[in-house]
Amino acid sequence: MSDAEAATSSTETTTETVENVEKMDEINEPEAKRRKLIKNSDLDDKKNRLEERLGSILCCAVCLDLPRAAVYQCENGHLMCAGCFNHLIADARLRDEAATCPSCRVEITKASAIRNLAVENAVSELPSECQYCGKEFPRNSLEKHEEQMCEERISGCKYSRIGCPWRGPMHESKQHEQECPHPRRSGAEVMEALQVIDQQVADERKLYENIFELLGYEKITFNDLQLKSYRTEEFVHRLYYETSRFSAFNNQWLVKAKINNSQKDPTQCSERDITYQLILKSRISCPLNINFVILRGPFGDMKIHPRIYRFDFTEEANESPYMPLSLPDTAECNRLLAAKTINFRLIMFLA
Incomplete structure (x- = not known):
């Protein structure tokens, strides 16, 4: 045998010996350590699977997404996020029908549906991806991360x-x-x-x-009012609102409101708004120059950006044009529609 062949044979033998030793070390690894490694790997897989399963169980029955805030449930326990719940109630009110759960068709109302605090807390602990960096964070801390901490925001x-x-x-x-x-x-x-x-x-x-100028007027009055829903005899899904008569400046008034500017079927539109008008119900002998504004008031929870409107009331023109109720978005409009009444404060200034 030549010297080269001998060297090659020696090298192969050494390599096989090292591999055998490594295999023996792996086999002889302490049982507790091997069990721990396997256990941790299985736990990670189970954790991921559990999170996915919980996400599919705790999602809203309407939008199939995990709720971000309040969670409501029907009598049979089916879950709905606050936005979808208000939308269902609003649609039912517009159609003059009873709202039903999309899963079991049991009737749901503001009184019968209840908050599920356990689900809200559970969902807040589930991980969710940051829309900027893609990393996962508990949902209760995700908003703070996205707004203040994420370097990719x-x-x-x-x-x-x-x-x-x-x-x-x-x-x-x-x-x-x-x-x-x-x-x-x-x-x-x-x-x-x-x-x-x-x-x-x-x-x-x-x-x-304008606000400070109006506050300098001699005659200022305010009324805390309630808009209550009513319908006409038209065979369409039109919902109107009206307050009771109230007194201001020795005259009788009321406020009317309508949805989507009397659109034929507001239930077919995803965007919704409310407009209102001020109506003079008394007979007057001279024009009344009225500035008016709607605020949230002490008995309501309306989210509104106040706007001041002006109209000159006369014997012939006793109804102001319909003015937009400056709500922030459609979700707020649905929330108001889902309520039985809409509470607000009306402030009037007489020039």
Whole structure:
């Protein structure tokens, strides 16, 4: 046998010996350690499977998504998120029908449906992915992470007030701001952006000036009112609201409201709004210049951005045009429709 063949044979023998020793070490590994490794791996798989199963069990029966806030249940225990629950009640009220659970068809009302606090707490602990970085966090801390902590969250340039349109991940904002050309622009070049800001400030100032001017009027009155629903004899899904008559400035008044500007079938539209009008029910001998505004009031929970409206009431024109009730979104409109009554405060100013 040559020297090369001998060296090759020796190397192969050494390799086989090392592999055998490693296999023996693996076989002879302490039983407790091997059980622990296997147990941890199985637990991780079970955890992931459990989270997925819980997500499918605790999801809303309407939108099939995990609730973000309140969770309601029917008499048989089927779950609905607050938005879908209010939407079901609102649709039923618009159709003049009884609302039913989408799973078992049992009747649901504001009185019969109850909050399920255990499910709300359980859902808040389930993991959910951050929409920016993709990492998982408990749902009760996800909002704070996305708004304040995530380095991938979308942010704007600090020079946006002078016209910089840049938007990007938070961790890139510092580098962009160092290179941003807007701070080095002339005043003439940033005038357009400043004019937009000036207009916004002017609108807000005008609103406050109007409020303080109205507070200086001699005749001011307010009434805490309730809008109650009613229907006409038309064979359509139209729901109207009306308050009882109330007294102001020695005259009788009432407020009427309607959904989606009397759309033929509001249940077929995902976007909803409420408009209202102020009606003078008394006979008058001289015009009344009335400014009026609707607020949340002490007995209601309406989320509203107050707007001041003005109308000159005369013998011939005793109804103001329908004005939009400035609600933030459709979800708030559905929440009000789901309630039996809508409580608010009406403030009137007589010039």
